[in-house]
Amino acid sequence: MAETTPAEVRAELAGLEDPKARAVNEKHGDDHGVNLTKLRAIAKRLGTRQDLARELWATDDSAARLLATLVCRPKEFGRDELDGMLREARTPKVHDWLVVNVAKKSPHAEELRLAWTADPDPAVASAGWALTTDRVQKKPKGLDLAGLLDVIEAELKDAPDRLQWAMNFCLAQIGVKHAEYRARALAIGERLQVFKDYPTPPGCTSPYAPTWINEMVRRQGE
Known part of the structure; x- marks a missing residue:
């Protein structure tokens, strides 16, 4: 069975977009409308996939970036790479998840x-x-x-x-x-x-x- 592609993952995330959730999130400075419990379920299904994580992060889409922090291997990111990712993390939730799920577990x-x-x-x-x-x-x-x-x-x-x-x-x-x-x-x-x-x-x-x-x-x- 072929692995789920980045495009398929993004399409699945888009299908979970909820305008009401987005409106609530925007009050806190975030810009996504995906239920985080459902997003975590996707991550659990996908398992650890570092290449997919990097591709999702590169999209600059907040929901995709949140998912990337859950399916990556934190130890495989370089010090400068993580520094750059943090500076790219535009919204509070992406920033927090990058720190908690990735940076804290990094050898750097x-x-x-x-x-x-x-x-x-x-x-x-x-x-x-x-x-x-x-x-x-x-x-x-x-x-x-x-x-x-x-x-x-x-x-x-x-x-x-x-x-x-x-x-x-x-x-x-x-x-x-x-x-x-x-x-x-x-x-x-x-x-x-x-x-x-x-x-x-x-x-x-x-x-x-x-x-x-x-x-x-x-x-x-x-």
Whole structure:
């Protein structure tokens, strides 16, 4: 049985386009109308196909690019290739999925983390902070957590939206995962008040760092 071609995959994605879903997504800066559960089902059926992933990414279509992040082999992308892909990721969802599904699993993750965090483009810098948060959670050895808190304290309040969100997440995770820095993380959040009035649906945890930290710690039973 012949493998599904890129053209066939794109036709299938086009068939899943839902104008109502697109309208909702566009409010968040995204430009696709494909249900993500259905998109993940396509990825599961296709399996891992690196060549297809590269062809889908090259289309510049957001739904195709989201699918590409699910069917690729992250370790097969070069460092410069991933850097270029991140800079091409125009929408928040494509940007996030590229970081979570590909960059975090790359052997170049640490090199990219350092380069991206220092980048003048706030969207690129936000990817660096996302990789930093991943290390805060999973591989903190060697990280200067006090130094990260210094940077967050100095820059979080006035950071552009996407960068601010990523830095705030890092602040919260330092407070949740590292008890010795919890009091300082809470104090920074309380002083800066970032996201304190963020509209939060019932049953969800506020992104306001002190609330987030205290709720996650409570759930952990600490």
